[in-house]
Amino acid sequence: MSIQVTLPDGSVRNFPQGTTAMDVARSISEGLARNVLAAKVNGEVRDADRPLPGDCTLQLLTWNDAEGKATLWHSSAHLMAEAIEALYPGTKFGIGPPIEHGFYYDIDLGDRSIGEGDFAGIEAKMKELAARKSTYQRREVPKAEAIAYFKEKGDEYKLELIEGLEDGNISFYTQGGFTDLCRGPHIPDTSFIKAVKVMSVAGAYWRGDEKRKQLTRLYAITFPKQKELDEYLTLQEEARKRDHRKLGKELDLFTFSEKVGSGLPLWLPKGTALRERLIDFMKRAQERDGYQQVATPHIGGKQLYVTSGHWEKYGKDSFRPISTPQEGEEFLLKPMNCPHHCEIFASRPRSYKDLPVRLAEFGTVYRYEQSGELHGLTRVRGFTQDDAHLFCRADQVKEEFMKVIDLVLLVFKALELHDYEAQISLRDQEDRSKYIGSDENWTKAEQAIIDAAAEKGLKTVVEHGEAAFYGPKLDFMVKDALGRRWQLGTIQVDYNLPERFELEYVGADNHRHRPVMIHRAPFGSLERFVAVLIEHTAGRFPLWLTPEQAIVLPISDKFLDRAQQVAGDLKDSDIRAAVDERSEKIGRKIRDAELAKFPFMLILGEKEAAEGTVSVREQGRGDLGTMSVQVFADLVNERVRQQLGGL
RNA sequence: GCCUUUGUAGCUCAGGGGUAGAGCACUUCCUUGGUAAGGAAGAGGUCACGGGUUCAAUUCCCGUCAAAGGCUCCA
Numbered sequence: 001m002s003i004q005v006t007l008p009d010g011s012v013r014n015f016p017q018g019t020t021a022m023d024v025a026r027s028i029s030e031g032l033a034r035n036v037l038a039a040k041v042n043g044e045v046r047d048a049d050r051p052l053p054g055d056c057t058l059q060l061l062t063w064n065d066a067e068g069k070a071t072l073w074h075s076s077a078h079l080m081a082e083a084i085e086a087l088y089p090g091t092k093f094g095i096g097p098p099i100e101h102g103f104y105y106d107i108d109l110g111d112r113s114i115g116e117g118d119f120a121g122i123e124a125k126m127k128e129l130a131a132r133k134s135t136y137q138r139r140e141v142p143k144a145e146a147i148a149y150f151k152e153k154g155d156e157y158k159l160e161l162i163e164g165l166e167d168g169n170i171s172f173y174t175q176g177g178f179t180d181l182c183r184g185p186h187i188p189d190t191s192f193i194k195a196v197k198v199m200s201v202a203g204a205y206w207r208g209d210e211k212r213k214q215l216t217r218l219y220a221i222t223f224p225k226q227k228e229l230d231e232y233l234t235l236q237e238e239a240r241k242r243d244h245r246k247l248g249k250e251l252d253l254f255t256f257s258e259k260v261g262s263g264l265p266l267w268l269p270k271g272t273a274l275r276e277r278l279i280d281f282m283k284r285a286q287e288r289d290g291y292q293q294v295a296t297p298h299i300g301g302k303q304l305y306v307t308s309g310h311w312e313k314y315g316k317d318s319f320r321p322i323s324t325p326q327e328g329e330e331f332l333l334k335p336m337n338c339p340h341h342c343e344i345f346a347s348r349p350r351s352y353k354d355l356p357v358r359l360a361e362f363g364t365v366y367r368y369e370q371s372g373e374l375h376g377l378t379r380v381r382g383f384t385q386d387d388a389h390l391f392c393r394a395d396q397v398k399e400e401f402m403k404v405i406d407l408v409l410l411v412f413k414a415l416e417l418h419d420y421e422a423q424i425s426l427r428d429q430e431d432r433s434k435y436i437g438s439d440e441n442w443t444k445a446e447q448a449i450i451d452a453a454a455e456k457g458l459k460t461v462v463e464h465g466e467a468a469f470y471g472p473k474l475d476f477m478v479k480d481a482l483g484r485r486w487q488l489g490t491i492q493v494d495y496n497l498p499e500r501f502e503l504e505y506v507g508a509d510n511h512r513h514r515p516v517m518i519h520r521a522p523f524g525s526l527e528r529f530v531a532v533l534i535e536h537t538a539g540r541f542p543l544w545l546t547p548e549q550a551i552v553l554p555i556s557d558k559f560l561d562r563a564q565q566v567a568g569d570l571k572d573s574d575i576r577a578a579v580d581e582r583s584e585k586i587g588r589k590i591r592d593a594e595l596a597k598f599p600f601m602l603i604l605g606e607k608e609a610a611e612g613t614v615s616v617r618e619q620g621r622g623d624l625g626t627m628s629v630q631v632f633a634d635l636v637n638e639r640v641r642q643q644l645g646g647l
Numbered sequence: 648g649c650c651u652u653u654g655u656a657g658c659u660c661a662g663g664g665g666u667a668g669a670g671c672a673c674u675u676c677c678u679u680g681g682u683a684a685g686g687a688a689g690a691g692g693u694c695a696c697g698g699g700u701u702c703a704a705u706u707c708c709c710g711u712c713a714a715a716g717g718c719u720c721c722a
Contacts, residue, residue, distance in 0.1 A: 113651095202717035203650035209719090214650055217717070245714095249658080258695080258713055310722060317720085336722055370648050370720065371713095379721090468722090556679040583679070591683035605681055617682065 006057040021048040022188065025060050035062040037187045038071040045071065047138060047185040063224050073098035075136060075175075075186040076126075076193050076222040077105050082178035083125035084218075088112060093180070094157045094206055094215050101232075102221030106204055108157065109216055119198035122218075130193040134176040136186035143167035146181065157206065157215075193222045195229035239482055244534035245376040251539055251547070251597070253530070254377065263374040263381035265527060270547040275384075275526055277545050279362055282386050282522065284647050285410055289403055291358040291388055296340035298364065302330040307500055308339040319368045337363035338494075338519060341389040342501040345515075350505040355515060356392035356400055362526075363387050377531035384526045390518040391503065394441055398448035400518055401474070401491060405456045408476055408489040408522045413645055415533060416542055417488075419479040421459040424449055425466035435469055437495030445493045445516070446472050470496035480536040488532060491520045539597050540619065544640040550577040550632075551598040552614070553589040555605035562609045566602065566629055573633035577602075594619060602632070 002014045005024060015024065021039030025032045025048070039048045040059040045067050052058065061068035077096030084091050084107060094106030114122075141149075143162065149172075150158040158181050162170065173182045175190055187193075197220060204217040223229045240246075248254050253271030260266060267275060283293065302321050305311040314335065321330040334340065341359045350357065364384045373379050390400050405422075412420060426446050427435055435442065449472055453460045467473060471493035478488045494517040497503075504512045523529040533541065543549055550570065554563040563579045570577040578598075580589045586603065593601045602614040608626065616624040616632055627635075 115652095200716065201651080204718050205649080214718085216651095219717085256713085262713065308722090314722060318722095338722090365722095367722075372648065372650095372718080373720070374714090553682090555681055558679070583677095585678090585680050585685060586682065587680085588684055589682090594683055601682085603682065607681090615682080623682065 003052060004055045005052065008057075008059050015052070018051045020051050021046070021058060021060060024052075024058060028060075032060065032062075036060045037062055037068040037192060038185050040067065045185055047136070047188075049135075049188055050138070050185075070098040071185055072187050072192060072224065073103040073222060075190070076196070076220070077103040078136070078173065078175055078178065078180055078182070078186070079126050079129055079190055079193060079222075080122065080198075080218065080220055081105055081107075081180060082129055082176055083122050085178055086129075087121060087125055088114075090154075092155045092157055095161070096180075099219075102199065102219060104217050104219045106157075106206070106215040106217050108213070114201055114216060114218065122198050122220075123196045126193070126196045126222075129176055130190040130196070132176060133189050133191040135189045136184075137174045138184055138186075139172045139174070140168075141170050141172050143170055146170050146172070149179070150181070192224055195223040195226040197221050197229055197233070235482060239484070239535070242482070242535045242538045243376075244378075244531040247534050247539045248377065248531075251534075253534070253547075261381070262371065263369060263379070265377055265380055265382070271530070273547055274541070274545060275530065278523065278526060278529070279386070281414065281544075281644065281647065282362075282411075283360075285407055286358075286360050286388065288647070289358070289407060290356075291360040294341065294344055294359045294361050296334075296337060296344075296361060296363065298334055298366075299331040300334050300340060302332055304339045304343070305332055305335075308342075308497060309500055310335065310339075317368060319366060333366040334363070335365050335367045337361055337365065337385065337387045338389055338497055338517075339501070341387075342497055342503060342517075345389075345391050345503055346501060350391075350515075352393060352505055352507045352513070355505060356390050356396055358388060358390045360386075360388035377527040380525075380527050383528070385521050386523040386526065387519070387521050390520065391498075391505075391515040392518065393505075393507075393513070394444055394516050397445050397493065397516055397518070398452050401449055401452035402456060404491050404518070404520045404522075405452060405458065405474075407520075408491075409456075410645055410647070411489070411522045412476075412478070414542065414544070414643055414647075415536075416643075417478045417480070417536065420488075421461060421477050422453050423466075423475045423477055424453060424460055424462045425468075425473045425475065426462060426464050427467050427472065428465035430465075435467070436499065437471065441495060441516070442472070449474050449491075449493070468492065470494045478532070480532065481538070482535075484535075486532050488524055488529065489522045490524060491518060493518055540599070542643050543599055543636065544643045546576075546597075546599055548576050548578050548598055549636060550575060550600040550602055551593050551596075552577060552579045552602045552604055553586060553593060554580070555586050555603065557583055559604050559606070559609050563604050566604065566614060569629050570633055573630075573637065575633055575636050590617065600632075600636070 001017050003017060003019065004012055005015055006012050021041065022033060022036060025036045036048050038045055038061045040061055041052060042056045045061065061071065063069060063072065074097065081093055081096060088109055090110060092108040096105035097103060146162050147159060150162065161181060171182065171184060172179050173184060173186055199219040199221060202217050203214045206212040206215055221232065251270065252268050253274065254265045254267050256262065257266060302311065318335060319333050321332050323330045344359055345357060362384055364382060366382045369379060369381055392400050427442060432439065453474060473490060473492035475487050476489035478486050480486060498514050498517050503515055505515055507513045552563040552566050554560050560581060567577045567579050580593065590601060597619060599619050601617040603617060604614055608614050613626045613628050614632060615626045618624055
């Protein structure tokens with residue numbers, strides 16, 4: 001008897017019964033076999049050394065596969081547990097899953113505690129244990145035996161986990177002297193784990209429930225090669241250097257004040273100028289696309305949010321209403337702009353000929369975020385959205401989506417975000433009852449989004465069940481210069497608000513119809529967007545956006561007048577330029593200008609003053625040679641034009 | 648909101664129950680120089696805020712506020 005194994009390239013091979021994935025790997029090449037961490041059998045990730053169940057499709061997983069990494073990290077969590085048990089006998093264990101970067105284990109140390117000073121010891125023990133090349137032995141265990149084992153060990157967390165499992169579906173894995181309740185799968189043996197780093201320690205509630213005991217969560221990461229760990233740590237270091245909170249302070253973009261309140265950013269002059277430039281850019285693009293700017297107040301009557309449904313859903317977790325002294329009328333700080341825009345749409349009768357109506361506003365909104373959630377500019381309590389609402393007919397959804405996609409891509413191009421994909425969030429196919437809006441409209445809108453994304457050639461991922469209750473959406477996921485993923489730019493269809501605000505237009509048939517509403521925000525929140533930009537560019541913003549594009553550096557005070565003149569000429573050519581007026585040596589001025597990230601340095605001495613030229617130096621690149629002020633201005637303006645995509 | 652840690656000059660940080668420290672930045676003076684740090688002097692602090700212990704608190708204790716990491720949450 002033999003079994004048929006189908007490999008990812010479509011080839012089919014025959015193997016005897018009892019063949020393992022590892023055997024298959026060996027039959028292909030020894031090199032592959034040495035790198036196999038786990039196997040995907042008929043779509044399920046399993047131990048590479050388990051016999052294949054019969055005819056199957058087989059994918060051998062290595063470090064290059066996300067699932068291979070996850071398997072190594074999961075096995076590493078067991079290894080860390082083994083090390084901790086050796087170093088801190090009596091420790092009880094919660095769960096230890098792999099995460100995006102590494103893994104953690106939640107442990108109960110009793111009266112002891114672990115601090116950063118203990119990390120080195122744990123790492124050393126893990127490496128020592130890993131070098132023993134212990135295999136991960138799987139064993140199916142009856143529930144009673146599993147309970148007996150952890151009762152004996154006194155580990156109430158594992159016992160609780162076993163409670164929730166079905167008899168016959170419980171397995172243990174043992175490596176070295178450590179046995180853990182685990183579904184698996186695991187890597188063949190511990191020697192694959194070559195580099196180990198315990199990253200941090202934090203508190204975490206057992207099962208995420210704040211009423212239950214707080215355990216110690218130990219985060220760590222491992223790699224099959226020391227070099228990869230080094231690279232990872234270097235990247236972490238780079239991320240710390242680019243932290244927008246640090247750079248925002250260094251570049252004088254924004255600040256916070258205890259007196260103003262946490263989560264309420266104060267934009268400094270340079271940061272404001274940058275913001276305004278982003279806003280101008282978006283306004284020009286929106287005008288081109290037929291949007292109309294509107295302006296609405298920062299507060300709205302409570303009834304507005306009762307109508308929209310937000311009061312019921314978020315009222316109790318929000319900033320409390322403010323009220324008038326005489327009448328006790330209640331108002332809410334606006335947490336979103338859409339209800340105001342709905343009222344603008346409803347302010348007069350609309351004909352199908354008027355649609356789409358596109359209302360845009362850089363609206364500042366206020367949301368109560370829990371204090372522990374606030375984080376620099378990425379999570380704040382007051383922020384400005386580049387918000388707009390498109391009121392259109394169902395048959396216009398696709399075209400509007402395509403236009404918005406173009407707008408988002410324009411933004412990405414201007415801001416040098418080149419790596420992105422779109423996530424389309426659709427209904428849960430199993431349960432359509434939790435969504436508002438007709439089945440017909442949903443089907444139409446979902447198809448419109450899918451078609452629009454396809455026609456624009458977007459790389460897309462479709463997620464079923466991720467849609468909001470009020471409509472499907474398309475979100476853009478952007479990878480920054482360090483490979484981190486951010487969600488930026490969102491386009492959402494909404495059937496709920498037109499319903500609740502009873503929005504209508506008169507159709508060609510002379511009957512009243514309900515418009516479809518599309519929310520969209522290419523930047524999302526300006527605050528968050530600027531934060532991402534800072535980290536993506538490390539503070540070296542695109543030329544069109546940067547606070548100051550050039551700084552004139554006179555060789556000595558003798559050329560100060562000429563330097564001011566040059567700066568004035570540049571200003572006349574719409575170039576933002578500063579002058580370093582200090583009586584410092586040129587080396588010092590260059591160094592400081594480089595560190596302050598001025599894109600261009602214009603060095604001006606006797607020769608240049610006589611010729612009417614400047615010696616141009618580009619930040620991070622060095623000397624570009626001598627040119628006239630006009631040539632330099634043209635160079636800058638041409639670059640800006642290119643970056644803005646002709647807008 | 649909860650847990651842990653932190654809060655000393657504009658910034659980065661040292662210190663410690665008895666007159667508050669460094670480097671950078673800043674001010675003044677000297678220097679006027681050609682592609683990543685010239686020199687000297689000076690100014691700058693309610694040691695986050697409020698209470699307590701003590702002869703004495705920036706230091707020890709409690710509380711508040713803020714920040715960092717994590718948990719939970721996110722229109």
